[in-house]
Amino acid sequence: MTGHDVGRRRGGGPAGSVRHVRAGAGAGALRRLLPDARGFAGEHRRAVGGLALWSLLESAQTFLGGYCVAHALDGGFLRGRPGTGLLWLAVAAVAVLVGGAALRGVFAGLAGLVEPLRDGLVRRTVRRSIGGARGRDKEPDAAAVSRLTHQSEIARDGFAGILLTLRSFVFTALGALAGLASLAPVLLWVVVPPLVAGVGLFLATLRPMAGRQREFLDADEALAAQAGEVAAGLRDVAACGAREVVTARAAELVSAEADAARALARWSAARTLALGVAGQLPVLLLLVTAPWLLGKGVTAGALLGGLTYLTQALLPALHSLMTGLGAAGTRLVVVLDRFVTPPDGLPEDPGAATEPDVPPTPPTSRTRPTSRTRPTPPTPPTPLARASPTPRTPPHPRLARVNGAPADGQATARGAHDGDGRTGGRRGGRDGRTGTGADRGTAPGGDNGTAPGRTTDSGDTSTDRTTAPAAELRGVTFAYGPRARPVIDGLDLSVMPGEHIAVVGPSGIGKSTLTALLAGVLTPHGGTVLLHGAPIGGRSPAELSGERVLVPQQAYVFTGTFRENLTYLRPDAAHEELVAAVDAVGAMPLLDRFGGPDAPLDPARLSPGERQLVALVRVRLAAAPLLLLDEATCHLDPAAEARAEAALAARAGTLIVVAHRLSSARRAERVLVLDGSRAAYGTHGELIETSALYRDLAGVSAGLPTASQPRARS
């Protein structure tokens, strides 16, 4: 992709695009489902017929309920014939028993429809998955299959519930209306108008309510997705000082969900009104018009029978219908629609899925850096506002001790005391001297008169910030818990602006802890951490984020566009800067494949390496002068890692890398070797000669010339 291509795609709608696609997908859900629904009903005519027959028995039970009560009163109790009255009530009781048997038949009939639906959905899912995988010559998407299988269970339950309530309402209403007509047709004049009006109002709310329900579900899903993404990248978010950006994004989603919930609540109120009109108003009218009805010859028994129909049958059926059809109905439509319109990864037509997953193209040899050459990216970005570090001063790496033990004297002493300048001089800003002051409290650079800062044991941390180390540890001690053994113990370290250093050591030795201390994510229990001459303690996250960025292994990417993801530490980054950063880090093929910076980014569709590329472009753009990479390139192949690292080293500022491979350490100017009881600091060549642990990590034997050392682990 060229810059021109990027420019053309830039105009595409960014943030809302994903949501827009979702809303669009739901618009004609019912229309899309109708042909399938008709076909399904046609195929299962017998089951539908059986269900209707059992339901008629339920109607009969409803009919008998009111009818028996009316006759028990009129023909029995009111005439002083309690025996007759009790007989009618006994008939009603038998009707209830018959109704129970009918309900059993209804459930059996229901299974005849619901189970085939579920089987059909599962079959469709599996067929699609296997077909899709064949079409794309890859493994079936097990997660999508599992998701859809789960959704087919939801569909089954939802379908069963809706069928049950809808059918129950229809047949109950039939039985009740027939009963009212048989008792006194005039009762229908009182009951039917509000019933029809209420049901009409309910039906009118269905469509808008389904829309609001869908909006609410979408908003809820978006918020849940954001929460998941943030949880996965919490360390990244905290380290990058992106709390405000992430909080703002979350706040947007929370208020969108709140708005959707409010809109839904308004329609729910309308639905409650419908229930009142259809279910309660007829009861009220029946009571209010009782004298008039009695005057018209309606008996007291018929009135009580009518009330029985309304309160015992119609009202509960209406209530179930309105609550059930509202929530479960919408959910059912949403879920079934997902089967009709396949989600990503499960194409309806396997043949249509022709675009294979292309791995990111490795960088060309033209731009591949070596350990000795650090290429400038083809199109260097405009100098970053805060990226110009303080004037270059000689590097003064100092390491007194780690875990309370004296530092590895050889490497440290060499750099610290003899002014050996073999490895300095990065980007012309440095004179190559390694400075003085291996001992704690000695000002780096004190020997050449630049005196960038002075530490005293009294804790004086006054420092000239223009020439101060980019990152400094002064006797730092840290343990995970009051009784735990310190992971870092009395460590001194000084990294000058513009330096590129690597941190290596066995697993679990404290490399991540060290970067977290340098980033201010962890607070030391003893000693001081300084960034650019000022103690890190007490600074606000916003202040810290302007000074340093820590990129952990798990890169934080969120649903949005690539542009939003790439520029979230520098929202004001110019388009040309973005293009240059993408190109320098080697992420152009990735962006090309997804359709440019304004293409939607779905975190689930990125591999761990691709997520890391996104995070690396992001920090290539970041303005903070100190960059800490904690195995942030571990999922990249060696060539891609070298390219990305070179791009970050070429960026103005200081780079501290926890090396995943030794090749990474070879590219650094100096290497800090942590080994628990001893620590060493020096160039790769020096450490090969002086540090047994480093030789071990490099997989070489002592005494071998450094030029011929194999690149172990790279």
Ligand SMILES: Nc1ncnc2c1ncn2[C@@H]1O[C@H](COP(=O)(O)OP(=O)(O)OP(=O)(O)O)[C@@H](O)[C@H]1O
């Ligand atoms: N949150 C924590 N609570 C308690 N102990 C911890 C915690 N995080 C790390 N540790 C311990 O601190 C020590 C150093 O961990 P750290 O992650 O800094 O090592 P590392 O050198 O980065 O390891 P690796 O190379 O495997 O990533 C380990 O022994 C680890 O078990």
